[in-house]
Amino acid sequence: MIRDERPDEVVYKGSIMQIEQPGWYCQSCEEVVLDGPDSAVAEEAFVRLKADVDNLLTPQEVALIRKKLKISQRKASALLGGGPRSFQKYESGTGWVTRSMANLLRLLDSDPNRINELEAAHEGR
Template identity: 40%
Template sequence: MTSAARTLPDTMTSPETGAILRRDSRPFELGYKGETVTIDLPGYYPEGDGDGVHVGDDMAVADEALRSLKEKIDGIPSPKTIRRLRKKLGLSQREAGTLLKVGESAFDKYERGLIEPSGPTSQLLRLLDRHPELIEDLR
């Protein structure tokens, strides 16, 4: 969480059952194209078994895990990978978007996870990660 993030209360009332839910994290299995990963998903949970309520950034853990699976299975770089590579190449978001011909604001959207790069852009990013000297050919 960022320093500006608010502190969540320890408990809340379930909007469905009226039961008291406590702030906790529980194992959650996430699957993509036949591959699964188990994450600790934060949220508000009832005593014992039962569905939780997720608020604020709780689902960010699941989003990041899904992006990692997509990167592993489909080769679509995650926002974290894209940011790391852009910095490795010494480019601003705007410069990267201009050089790769995807638009000046594309890298901002890639790095925030709002959109995924296209197949050809993903392949180019993988090549640049392995051979950063190729950035000079794009200039």
């Protein structure tokens, strides 16, 4: 088997994303062996594609927006909802943001100071 990177695609709901799939390719048959990092290439592409198709956010995008708001994962969960460890799940890729959470985060991304209003309301309770 030889180490190579070959064109492949990931598919979600009929949408296709082209990728260059690294892996071990047999020189005499169609066999391909992917190790962990090789598989991650396709998995990350799938997450990107699903986020685009379903109008959601990737784990990286969620983390970027939360950091822009200058709040911890725990605080983000308390202020924005989704459950006690929701942001840990979103950012580690073990749980997807809902469409409504994605929309809320997009609004906060374009106007980060508005997190203060949610914080004031939270503390006022």
